[in-house]
Amino acid sequence: MIEIATKEGWREHVDTVYERPAPITLKDLRALSFGDRALYNQARARYSQAGAFVRTPQFQVFQNAVRDRVMLNTYRRVGKLGLILSGEPGQGKTTSLVEVGRAHERRRRDTGHPAAGPGKIPVVYVAVPAQCSAKALMHEFARFLGIPVLGRMTYGNLLDAVANALRRCATELVLIDDVHHLDLKYRQNIEASDMLKQLSERCGGTFVYAGIAVEGTGLLDGERGGQIGKRFEVHVAVPFPLNTADEKARWGDLLLAMESSLCLVEQRPGSILPAALSLHSLTGGEIGLLKDLLQFAALRAMEDETETLDLSEFERELRRRQAAAAMYAKPRRSRTPVGSA
Structure with missing residues (x-):
């Protein structure tokens, strides 16, 4: 496996x-x-x-939307655009998320794009653990990137290390799975959500979230949710x-x-x-x-x-x-x- x-x-x-x-x-x-x-x-x-992999009409729309935002975000310094793929279990959200990332990286390789050159990481995939704090989520990024995490490292140190690594590796696409675990009823999840926003502003990648019924987690509610709602387009995976x-x-x-x-x-x-x-x-x-x-x-x-x-x-x-x-x-x-x- x-x-x-x-x-x-x-x-x-x-x-x-x-x-x-x-x-x-x-x-x-x-x-x-x-x-x-x-x-x-x-x-x-x-x-x-x-x-x-069966490319359904829903998937094609989602993939095109990701491609467009990667293109636009290349030239943006602030207010990066993103996507949210929401839906009930069994709708193929994780499969679609992973396939979008895989297709993007293979396309970069096939065209000899600099983002797929030696030492580069065009796509990053992270799954949000349940009841996740900002520091714990940062550990997941560090684990993917292979960044050693020392016991004395603060949240700020980790954020700097991950953001710098994403910039150095020319990461274009950051896939965040199981984002429904960031239920904003819990304080630590609010901090983790804020961390993702900070990270997205400090690196050049396009962030794409996927999760179960994301609309009900509070991620799109209130002042914080208002900012996400304006910049992130929601795609809902539904049964045929x-x-x-x-x-x-x-x-x-x-x-x-x-x-x-x-x-x-x-x-x-x-x-x-x-x-x-x-x-x-x-x-x-x-x-x-x-x-x-x-x-x-x-x-x-x-x-x-x-x-x-x-x-x-x-x-x-x-x-x-x-x-x-x-x-x-x-x-x-x-x-x-x-x-x-």
Whole structure:
């Protein structure tokens, strides 16, 4: 497992590319030895889980917004612009945040940009610990950057060290995950929030936050929140709706992309579409739940050698859930106590 909260781990994550396994026929698959087939199945599962990334319309809008702010902030001295990606669990916030950073760094490398030169760190990723103080959050930055933290270092010393390192390393993008942990009901979290603002003004990077229901944490409320609200654009990750023709088409496009990423030998492109309504009902349109559901189904198809999704399995699961919901919703009849008149 790659630890992306250090510069070495992040660099390994950016460097790692999981190629799509070469397609083979069912006959050739069955002719493989037990060991070779296990390796082929492992490569397919790895590609589906970590190699294939589905660029949804929501993600494209978010990625474009990040790109624009990185460009504008290059020429700003104060009042840096940022972004907040908010939403409920299962909407792919962390995945989107990490993919935006990975794509940005790979683009810088491919174009020979100075920010990706020797000794430079174009992207920094930090996850906010629960009940985080300003100094504890600064420690997370120091851990990523590899800055030694001495016991006698004050908050001001740490802030100077981190800000100087970000400037020297030409960091363009600072990704702050789990920002919902900065619930401003707690004093120490207010200090950590203020620290992020100070840090953003002292280095050249664009700050992008991601977290669960960030609008309810107080981060955007009051005088402090007013400043953030004016400079940070909020993007809300929501489940895929299924009301209009366009929404149904987008859901279908997502299913086709997911279907392709599974690399099942006998899965004909588009054969997943008859299960579109069932899959939406089972997942509520949440991309995280959909991905998990399809990947488990794909693993079963590999194990039983059918190599195609069993759409009837989704129908059965949907009926089972509907029956269970109906049973719990049915009012229970009250019983008359024994011996009562």
